Amino acid sequence: MPDSEYRDIRKLALFSQMADEHFTSLMRGAYVQNFPAQVELITEGEPSDFLHVVLSGSVDLFSVWNGRDSSMAIVRPISTFILAATIRDAPYLMSARTLEKSRIALIPSQDVRATFDADGDFARAIVSELAQCYRSVIKAQKELKLRTSLERLANYLLRQQRRAGGGAVFDLEFEKRRLASVLGMTPENLSRAFKGLRPYGITVKGTCITIDNQAEIERFAKPNPLIDNFSA
Amino acid sequence: MPDSEYRDIRKLALFSQMADEHFTSLMRGAYVQNFPAQVELITEGEPSDFLHVVLSGSVDLFSVWNGRDSSMAIVRPISTFILAATIRDAPYLMSARTLEKSRIALIPSQDVRATFDADGDFARAIVSELAQCYRSVIKAQKELKLRTSLERLANYLLRQQRRAGGGAVFDLEFEKRRLASVLGMTPENLSRAFKGLRPYGITVKGTCITIDNQAEIERFAKPNPLIDNFSA
DNA sequence: CGCAGCCTTGACAAATGTCAACAAACGTGG
DNA sequence: CCACGTTTGTTGACATTTGTCAAGGCTGCG
Numbered sequence: 001m002p003d004s005e006y007r008d009i010r011k012l013a014l015f016s017q018m019a020d021e022h023f024t025s026l027m028r029g030a031y032v033q034n035f036p037a038q039v040e041l042i043t044e045g046e047p048s049d050f051l052h053v054v055l056s057g058s059v060d061l062f063s064v065w066n067g068r069d070s071s072m073a074i075v076r077p078i079s080t081f082i083l084a085a086t087i088r089d090a091p092y093l094m095s096a097r098t099l100e101k102s103r104i105a106l107i108p109s110q111d112v113r114a115t116f117d118a119d120g121d122f123a124r125a126i127v128s129e130l131a132q133c134y135r136s137v138i139k140a141q142k143e144l145k146l147r148t149s150l151e152r153l154a155n156y157l158l159r160q161q162r163r164a165g166g167g168a169v170f171d172l173e174f175e176k177r178r179l180a181s182v183l184g185m186t187p188e189n190l191s192r193a194f195k196g197l198r199p200y201g202i203t204v205k206g207t208c209i210t211i212d213n214q215a216e217i218e219r220f221a222k223p224n225p226l227i228d229n230f231s232a
Numbered sequence: 233m234p235d236s237e238y239r240d241i242r243k244l245a246l247f248s249q250m251a252d253e254h255f256t257s258l259m260r261g262a263y264v265q266n267f268p269a270q271v272e273l274i275t276e277g278e279p280s281d282f283l284h285v286v287l288s289g290s291v292d293l294f295s296v297w298n299g300r301d302s303s304m305a306i307v308r309p310i311s312t313f314i315l316a317a318t319i320r321d322a323p324y325l326m327s328a329r330t331l332e333k334s335r336i337a338l339i340p341s342q343d344v345r346a347t348f349d350a351d352g353d354f355a356r357a358i359v360s361e362l363a364q365c366y367r368s369v370i371k372a373q374k375e376l377k378l379r380t381s382l383e384r385l386a387n388y389l390l391r392q393q394r395r396a397g398g399g400a401v402f403d404l405e406f407e408k409r410r411l412a413s414v415l416g417m418t419p420e421n422l423s424r425a426f427k428g429l430r431p432y433g434i435t436v437k438g439t440c441i442t443i444d445n446q447a448e449i450e451r452f453a454k455p456n457p458l459i460d461n462f463s464a
Numbered sequence: 465c466g467c468a469g470c471c472t473t474g475a476c477a478a479a480t481g482t483c484a485a486c487a488a489a490c491g492t493g494g
Numbered sequence: 495c496c497a498c499g500t501t502t503g504t505t506g507a508c509a510t511t512t513g514t515c516a517a518g519g520c521t522g523c524g
Contacts (some may be wrong), residue, residue, distance in 0.1 A: 004352055021478095036244040044458055065378040066454050072373065084363040084370075093370050093458055116359070123355050127348070131316040137369040138304070138316075138325050142295045144376050145416050149512075177470070184377050188512060191472050202278040206521090222298050226276055380479075409502065416480060423504050438489085438503095 001033050001105070007056055008078050009105060012053075014129050018122040022115050030107040041096040041104065048085035048092055050106040055076065057102025060178065061094045071181035073140075074099070074174060083129060087110050099174060139227050146227075149185045153193045154221035155228055156183060157202065157209060169212070172207045233264050233337070237287055240310050241337060242336065244285075246361050250354040254347050262339040273328040273336065280324055286310065289334025292410065293326045300367070303413035305372075306331070306406060316343050316362060323433035325331040331406065374459050381417045386426045387452035387460055388415060389441060404439045 006027060009015055015023055032055065035041065041052065044063060052059075059075040072094055075081045085092050086109040098104075116123050143152055156179070164170035172179060180190035194204045200220045201213030211217055238259060241247055247255055264287065267273065276295060284291075289306040304326050307313045308444030317324050318341040330336075348355050375384055376461065388411070397404035404411060412422035426436045432452045443449055 063374045063378065063458075065374065065456060065459065066383075068378050070374070070377040072370070072377075085368040087359055087363040087368070090367070091458070093367055093374070111238060117352070117356070120349070120352070120355070123352070123359065124349070127319055127355065127359050127362060130359060131319040134316045134362060134369065135320070135322070135325055137366065137373060141304065141369060141376065142297065142302070142325070142375050145304075146295065146297040146300050151298075163281045169476095175470075179448065187471070188473085188514080189512060192512095224297055226295075226323070227297065382479095407502075419503070420482080420505085421480060427504095450466095 001027065001030070005105070007101075008055065008105060009053055012078060012080070014080060014083075014125050015122070017125055018115070018119045022119045022122060026107060026115050027112045030105055032103060032105045035098045035102050035104060035181075036184040037098055037100045037102075039098045041098065042082070042092050044092050044095045046092055048082060048090065051080060051109055051112050052096070053080050053105040053107065055105055058099045058103075058174070059096050059102060059104070059191075061096050062181070063094050070184070071178055073176070074182065075154065076173070076197050082127075083126070083133065085109075087126065087130070089113070094174045099178070109185050142227050144184055149183065149189060150193050150196050150219060152183045152185075153190065154197055154200070154202075154217060155223050156214055157197075157211070158218065158221055158223050159228055161209075161211060168211045170209055174208060174209075233259065233262070236334075237337070240287065241285055242461050244310060244312070246312060246315075246357050247354070249357055249436070250347070251349045254351045257302075257348050258339060258343055261343045262337055264335060264337045265335060267330045267334050269330055269332045271330045273330065276324050276327045278324055279446060280314060280322065280341050283312055283318045283344050284314060284328070285312050285339065287335040287337055287338075290331045290406070291328050291334060291336070292331050293328050294413070295326050301411055301413075301458055302416070306410070306414065312361075315358070315365065317341075319358065319362070321345070326370065331410070346448040353358075363382075371459050376416055376455050378459075381415065381421060382428050383453060384401070384415045384417075385422065386429055386432070386449060387444070389429075390450065390453055390455050391460055392436050393441075393443060400443045402441055404441065408439075 011071070015026075035057075041059065048136050054077050056077050058077075058088060059081065060071055061073045061075060061081060062069055062071045070114075075096075081093070081096065082092055084147050089109065116126060143155070147155065160173065161167070176189045176190055180187045183190065184192070194202065197217070199215045201211060202217060203210040203212060241259070242255060265441065267289075267436075273291065286307050286309050288309050291313065292303055293305045293307060293313060294301055299413075307328075313328065314324055314326070321341065324447070348358060379387065392405065393399070393402050395405075402458045408422055409419045412419045415422065417425070429449070429452075433443060433448045434449060435442040435444060
């Protein structure tokens with residue numbers, strides 16, 4: 001593993017506080033792989049052999065049932081995924097596929113569990129990370145149950161605007177069909193939702209969004225820190 | 233705190249493995265209270281001062297946004313709730329209210345965090361519990377995004393049947409209006425969904441459900457361990 | 465170019481929510 | 495134990511939201 005990636009992983013909240021020797025031994029058993037786009041990395045139902053870390057590219061976590069499928073989340077560098085399955089030594093609940101060419105580190109789940117027992121700081125970090133993951137999903141569920149698709153889109157745009165630096169003009173971070181699935185609607189519906197936000201000062205040109213009237217869209221979207229604030 | 237309750241809490245997966253002295257000191261700072269029905273125990277957005285344990289009765293975890301509200305989960309004895317907020321020392325994401333007369337133990341969040349640092353077995357238990365909570369919410373979200381309301385009801389009935397012992401006749405565990413909210417629909421819609429399941433051999437009389445044709449309803453519901461299996 | 469995939473649009477269908485009315489169940493106080 | 499009022503559940507008519515299907519346009523890439 002290149003030294004720069006080694007250091008990037010080390011900087012993750014999950015690994016930054018642990019003892020050097022533990023981190024080194026964790027990484028010894030790990031390996032890094034390059035994947036092309038559209039590769040299925042894991043399949044729901046399989047045993048969780050590795051904790052995954054996205055180093056570059058992006059990964060779609062999705063689920064399938066009865067012929068339907070839905071994107072649960074998109075993972076971007078640098079972060080881990082399927083920590084919970086690793087911890088519980090339980091089958092994956094979601095499948096994962098690369099959206100673009102991606103570089104992924106794989107850390108044997110067994111090593112993660114062993115290191116957890118040996119390193120108190122690592123254990124604390126895992127707990128903190130898991131608690132945050134839990135809270136993120138709760139927020140997603142609140143959004144699904146309390147907001148219409150138009151409201152979900154409006155609030156998503158405000159979140160994405162913020163992530164992109166807060167300017168009036170910004171880009172979507174992935175395809176609209178993917179965004180539709182993440183937001184829990186069909187692509188056709190997303191198209192119409194974008195048009196439905198035009199009266200509130202939203203302009204769409206391809207993947208580029210312009211917020212003409214910040215106050216207006218916020219008055220409609222009613223963003224709420226207990227749903228939309230990603231950090232807390 | 234009565235001795236029997238003390239022992240009941242001790243038996244929870246979260247507390248069963250920790251050192252005696254740590255458990256005792258945790259419980260020293262805790263206190264138990266009786267609440268009537270329909271009391272709001274916590275309100276979303278408030279700081280998380282206590283880890284709660286339901287000893288008897290039942291508690292509704294719900295959320296509010298823009299005049300709408302939705303039940304996220306019902307907590308039954310003996311189990312804890314809002315562990316994640318306690319761990320992260322972050323505001324509650326959900327409100328909680330008693331559904332009936334309930335007995336609740338309150339453990340200062342600060343003590344939980346301190347004991348976490350002192351007791352490795354407790355730390356492991358917390359991680360395991362959080363990972364399980366996370367996976368439960370993921371399952372709930374999969375159900376919301378992949379199933380129609382009729383399918384959600386059918387699968388809920390199968391889960392509830394199993395919890396009740398597996399017989400063809402069993403009772404709902406709470407009011408239909410609450411169930412409707414948990415399943416993400418209106419009470420009117422739930423009424424119609426029950427009627428919609430009649431062709432598959434479901435009979436409803438008040439709070440009592442009869443499954444006349446197990447194979448038929450399962451063929452319709454298509455239960456899946458990666459969504460419906462509560463333990464794994 | 466020309467193909468393939470994504471996005472958009474329109475017409476329509478299905479699912480879900482809303483409102484109003486009424487029936488049934490429940491709890492309380494007489 | 496009954497009568498009353500309140501809450502919950504059901505039903506129908508209707509509106510809104512969302513999904514489906516089919517067609518056509520746009521875009522990017524070989």
